[in-house]
Amino acid sequence: MTGNVLTIRGLSKSFRRKRAVDQVDITVSRGEITGFLGPNGAGKTTVMNIVMGLVGADAGEIELLGVRDGFRRRDVRSRIGFLQEKPRIYPDMTARAYLHFFAGLYDVGDEDQRVGEVLERVGLSSVRGRLGTFSRGMQQRACLARVLLHRPEFLILDEPTLGLDPNGMADMRAIFREMKGQGVTLLFSSHQLAEMERICDSVIFMRQGKVIASGRQVDLMPVATARGAVSVELFEPVRDHTSRIALIEGIASVCERATNHLELTLTNPPADARHARAEVARLLALAGVTVLAITVTVPTLEDLFIGLTGADGAGPALVHHQLHPGRGILHGTRI
Structure with missing residues (x-):
């Protein structure tokens, strides 16, 4: 389906x-x-x-x-299996008794076998004692086992x-x-x-x-980064070569970041960082510059989270904008 x-x-x-x-x-x-x-x-x-x-x-x-x-x-x-934020347990029950109780409520047919399976799957099959004595993490495992019981x-x-x-x-x-x-x-x-x-x-x-x-x-991800932002260190001063690099076919944009550092984007960035570095090295060789280092910027989900919500959680102002129709929609961005 x-x-x-x-x-x-x-x-x-x-x-x-x-x-x-x-x-x-x-x-x-x-x-x-x-x-x-x-x-x-x-x-x-x-x-x-x-x-x-x-x-x-x-x-x-x-x-x-x-x-x-x-x-x-x-x-x-x-x-549906629903796990709430705070573990919902019966502290005087063992994990096995807890699951048998809910297996009865869920009308699980192969109750004994299924309880054993989910206990094994969450790593609690050999754990003894009452749920009230479990750590928060162990209680969370028991609750996950509960929501998996009825498949x-x-x-x-x-x-x-x-x-x-x-x-x-x-x-x-x-x-x-x-x-x-x-x-x-x-x-x-x-x-x-x-x-x-x-x-x-x-x-x-x-x-x-x-x-x-x-x-x-x-x-x-931010458009410039997602489309192949690459940081490059040159032996020569960047300002002496920026205009020539910008004219090379395959380079979408180039920006001076420091005396010997520039950032560029590729018109058609490769799917992985290794191939992107190789492509940048090939293109910059056409400009006759000496490349000392190439770093492909790989944004993380944390970068995206902070970019959307703000480092302090205050977040960006909201405007409506769409990226890649049918795939990703950015409803809010920093302005």
């Missing part, structure tokens, strides 16, 4: 006089991992709670697994890596990739940007209740 597992149009929600969600439009494509990003208080958790029917919306439409207001139907909810086709996870150590995050990453390989769609929020960068097919950014950008990471 193809298409979207989640489509949100014009979603709004206020708490007293505070607008927590403001005219939000979101789509989550089937079979993909979508990261949900934004500063604390951006509205991500509220959107997730509305999608699951835990909070009522003031306005907007939600289509969940092809069903309008699907959160109202038990048969639709039974196909959902769509996972909505709010901060699933919170409290996990590096080994735990690596395990979680492997689980997410495994789930995707099985055809499961994932939407999850996290402040672990390096982890999201590794596994997400696309991202959604929120700030102050609004979606300010959405799409694939490469399509949302």
Whole structure:
């Protein structure tokens, strides 16, 4: 099956006089991992709670697994796994008893086998003791096991890596990739940007209740960087050669950054950094300059996050602009 597992149009929600969600439009494509990003208080958790029917919306439409207001139907909810930000546990239960309890609620047919499988998958099969004695990370693993019990086709996870150590995050990453390989769609929020960068097919950014950008990471990167920004150190002074370099076919732009440093962009940048460096070296040889170093600028998801929301979370002013129609949409940019 193809298409979207989640489509949100014009979603709004206020708490007293505070607008927590403001005219939000979101789509989550089937079979993909979508990261949900934004500063604390951006509205991500509220959107997730509305999608699951835990909070009522003031306005907007939600289509969940092809069903309008699907959160109202038990048969639709039974196909979803939802992990809230704070672990919901029964502290006096063991992990195994906790999962058996929910397996009964989910009407899992092969209960004993399935409980054993998910405990093994989250690394808790040999752990004894009550959940109340578990660390935050272990409690998070137990909760993840709970939402995997009934083999959902769509996972909505709010901060699933919170409290996990590096080994735990690596395990979680492997689980997410495994789930995707099985055809499961994932939407999850996290402040672990390096982890999201590794596994997400696309991202959604929120700030102050609004979606300010959405799409694939490469399509949302600053245009100059995404199109092949390259830093070059020359032996000769840059100003003596800038005009000649700018005329070389294959170089889109060139800018002096320091006496012996320039930044240029390629008209058709190669897909990987190694080939980009080779292409720059070949082109600059035509200008007769001595190249000492070539560095391809590779922006990170953190760079994108800070660029969209501001280093202090205050964020950019909002304007509407579209990049790469049908792929990535930048709803807000710094002006």
